Amino acid sequence: MSxxxxxxxxxxxxxxxxxxxxxxxxxxxxxDASILKDRVDAINVTDMQSSVMRLGSLAVCHLLTDMGIxxxxxxxxRDRNRLALQADLLSAWVLGIRNVLALTGDHPTLGDHPxxxxxxxxxxxxxxEVIGKLNGGADMAGNELxxxxxxxxxxxxxPGADTEAALDLQIIKMEKKMEAGARFFQTQAIYDLxxxxxxxxxxxxxxxxxLGGVILLKSAGMARFMNKNVAGVFVPEYLIKxxxxxxxxxxxxxxxxxxxxxxxxxxxHGVHIMAxxxxxxxxxxxxxxxx
Amino acid sequence: MIIATQKDLAEIKHMVxxxxxxxxxxxxxxxxxxxxxxxxxxxxxxxxxxxxxEGLTVxxxxxxxxxADKFIDRLEEKIRDYEVILSMACGNGVQAVxxxxxxxxxxxxxxxxxxxxxxxxxxxxxxxxxxxxCILGKTAGVCPVTRCAKGLLNGPCGGxxxxxxxxxxxxxxxxxxxxHGLKRLGLLDYLKGxxxxxxxxxxxxxxxxxxxxxxxx
Numbered sequence: 001m002s003x004x005x006x007x008x009x010x011x012x013x014x015x016x017x018x019x020x021x022x023x024x025x026x027x028x029x030x031x032d033a034s035i036l037k038d039r040v041d042a043i044n045v046t047d048m049q050s051s052v053m054r055l056g057s058l059a060v061c062h063l064l065t066d067m068g069i070x071x072x073x074x075x076x077x078r079d080r081n082r083l084a085l086q087a088d089l090l091s092a093w094v095l096g097i098r099n100v101l102a103l104t105g106d107h108p109t110l111g112d113h114p115x116x117x118x119x120x121x122x123x124x125x126x127x128x129e130v131i132g133k134l135n136g137g138a139d140m141a142g143n144e145l146x147x148x149x150x151x152x153x154x155x156x157x158x159p160g161a162d163t164e165a166a167l168d169l170q171i172i173k174m175e176k177k178m179e180a181g182a183r184f185f186q187t188q189a190i191y192d193l194x195x196x197x198x199x200x201x202x203x204x205x206x207x208x209x210x211l212g213g214v215i216l217l218k219s220a221g222m223a224r225f226m227n228k229n230v231a232g233v234f235v236p237e238y239l240i241k242x243x244x245x246x247x248x249x250x251x252x253x254x255x256x257x258x259x260x261x262x263x264x265x266x267x268x269h270g271v272h273i274m275a276x277x278x279x280x281x282x283x284x285x286x287x288x289x290x291x
Numbered sequence: 292m293i294i295a296t297q298k299d300l301a302e303i304k305h306m307v308x309x310x311x312x313x314x315x316x317x318x319x320x321x322x323x324x325x326x327x328x329x330x331x332x333x334x335x336x337x338x339x340x341x342x343x344x345e346g347l348t349v350x351x352x353x354x355x356x357x358x359a360d361k362f363i364d365r366l367e368e369k370i371r372d373y374e375v376i377l378s379m380a381c382g383n384g385v386q387a388v389x390x391x392x393x394x395x396x397x398x399x400x401x402x403x404x405x406x407x408x409x410x411x412x413x414x415x416x417x418x419x420x421x422x423x424x425c426i427l428g429k430t431a432g433v434c435p436v437t438r439c440a441k442g443l444l445n446g447p448c449g450g451x452x453x454x455x456x457x458x459x460x461x462x463x464x465x466x467x468x469x470x471h472g473l474k475r476l477g478l479l480d481y482l483k484g485x486x487x488x489x490x491x492x493x494x495x496x497x498x499x500x501x502x503x504x505x506x507x508x
Binding site for chain 2: 105109122125156162163165166168172188231
């Protein structure tokens with residue numbers, strides 16, 4: 001079943017994510033993908049995550065299609081102007097890529113080439129509009145395409161935005177993304193299900209599918225680091241305590257992630273698991289969560 | 292106004308090293324207001340250069356603006372005695388002086404930073420990119436093109452923490468400022484309008500106003 005078919009069914013959706021590394025060695029990356037293959041509806045491939053120069057998302061997505069995996073091409077507005085974005089989208093389509101996640105992208109100053117010129121010619125909302133236009137057989141300037149795309153466009157939302165203003169803005173922008181064509185949303189990592197439930201009540205009735213984000217906690221230190229440095233991620237103290245006191249970090253990490261996944265079954269339409277190097281553990285998380 | 296900062300003294304010394312007669316020229320407009328190239332800064336730089344090297348003649352000059360020929364003309368007599376003009380103007384002024392005196396070496400003593408304001412004594416912030424298509428009427432007087440590090444037009448990214456930009460904690464998230472401004476004015480619906488896409492102007496910019504051209508001739 002393709003990701004589109006899964007999305008159009010009533011199935012509880014499961015997506016995962018792989019992040020290409022720096023260099024041409026795709027060994028571990030594709031091994032991770034093959035482990036995830038039969039357990040997920042789609043695999044996202046990140047677009048130079050954290051603004052660190054890496055192997056590109058487009059090529060890796062293409063390799064995934066060769067393996068019979070339905071990839072989600074993450075496209076950020078950080079590095080390409082509207083010409084390059086449209087050209088890459090057309091290229092993705094002819095290479096068999098069918099799903100696109102439109103993102104703004106981190107600022108280059110956060111990455112390993114901080115002096116790069118930030119592009120941001122479009123943003124996540126206008127990029128979604130452009131995908132809609134390409135799907136409709138025309139480019140952004142209104143020129144007719146000889147052969148259109150038929151992408152399934154998605155977007156992200158951050159339910160854990162830390163101020164009232166930030167959360168209001170996230171929801172207003174989410175509505176704009178839906179109007180611009182986003183058919184599904186993958187969220188920032190969630191650790192507090194009550195807070196997430198509150199967010200879900202605010203967006204109740206929205207005609208879209210929301211996949212709650214899950215990041216595997218590898219250690220208490222990682223949790224504290226995210227609390228301090230990753231916008232919208234808040235790991236409650238009791239989870240940090242669990243990770244501190246455990247004798248088996250991997251086991252506890254899997255337990256916590258499985259609990260979150262189970263909790264989300266009643267709250268939203270799916271989960272998006274970001275294992276960040278622990279892709280091999282994802283099947284165990286899904287087993288424990290009964291998926 | 293235009294905001295600039297002085298180059299490292301070592302870089303300036305290196306630039307003027309081949310010369311014996313240097314005319315430092317300050318600018319009475321922006322550069323005076325942002326304390327980068329006004330009379331005080333001209334005097335200080337002149338002293339620094341003169342005490343650094345024997346046999347170097349440094350003269351001070353000041354004109355009301357270095358970006359208009361009618362003021363630059365005032366330098367015509369004075370520059371004859373000097374090999375080089377060390378301009379304490381913004382990049383605009385340096386180029387205007389160089390254009391007016393094509394046979395004279397003109398060197399920049401400042402690094403031009405941005406169009407901005409003095410937010411508090413000693414702190415300047417960028418406000419306008421001169422993008423050529425002002426949307427401040429829709430954004431409660433806060434420019435997202437300039438003050439959002441990504442220049443986003445349809446709302447914030449997900450990177451802000453405690454109201455601060457992901458680029459650095461000393462910068463407010465422009466979109467949160469826009470949000471608070473619009474909320475105060477009862478105009479939050481402005482955020483929900485149609486998707487904004489910017490058409491970028493061609494640079495270098497050039498404006499022709501025929502009615503004014505005709506008047507001059």
